[in-house]
Amino acid sequence: MTIRPATSADLPAIALLQDAAPEASQWDPAGYLAYDCVVAQHGEALAGFVVCRRTAPGEYEILNLAVHPDARRRGVARKLLNHVMGAASQWFLEVRASNNSAICLYESVGFRQVGRREGYYGTSPEAAIVMRWDS
Numbered sequence: 001m002t003i004r005p006a007t008s009a010d011l012p013a014i015a016l017l018q019d020a021a022p023e024a025s026q027w028d029p030a031g032y033l034a035y036d037c038v039v040a041q042h043g044e045a046l047a048g049f050v051v052c053r054r055t056a057p058g059e060y061e062i063l064n065l066a067v068h069p070d071a072r073r074r075g076v077a078r079k080l081l082n083h084v085m086g087a088a089s090q091w092f093l094e095v096r097a098s099n100n101s102a103i104c105l106y107e108s109v110g111f112r113q114v115g116r117r118e119g120y121y122g123t124s125p126e127a128a129i130v131m132r133w134d135s
């Protein structure tokens, strides 16, 4: 498994990964290259990707994360998060309240739940859970 920065050549595969992960945010992958976008490559295929950005000095945000259904529970997401998260910073993210897999993943790497935003997703009444990680 190789963890590396995404390139424009990865965008079609990232789009397919995102299609296979409806719980992930569904944005235009072309926009991801404006942020820090990192992929997990297994052989010729992409197993997962993460997108993040710096929001303030020392403060970062996970924007999106997905692992292909065939590659889950093998540590791919944990490797992606470990790769992008530096040692000395704060990280934030929002996750759907119903997304138990992702909440368990984030808690497993040290994020904790610090807030709840009702109606965050607009198209559904579902709340977002705000999670934070401190070095």
Ligand SMILES: CC(C)(COP(=O)(O)OP(=O)(O)OC[C@H]1O[C@@H](n2cnc3c(N)ncnc32)[C@H](O)[C@@H]1OP(=O)(O)O)[C@@H](O)C(=O)NCCC(=O)NCCS
Pocket (backbone or CB within 6 Å): 021, 022, 023, 024, 025, 064, 065, 066, 067, 068, 071, 072, 073, 074, 075, 076, 077, 078, 079, 094, 095, 096, 099, 100, 101, 102, 104, 105, 106, 108
């Ligand atoms: C959430 C997601 C990224 C996890 O990816 P993954 O590569 O399977 O996760 P990992 O194998 O690295 O799991 C690491 C830990 O997270 C937790 N975890 C991951 N998936 C879990 C699940 N379905 N149920 C419970 N815990 C889970 C476990 O603690 C796991 O460690 P373990 O396997 O040793 O028990 C993946 O399920 C996915 O792509 N989901 C759809 C998209 C999505 O929800 N993205 C998040 C948007 S905020």
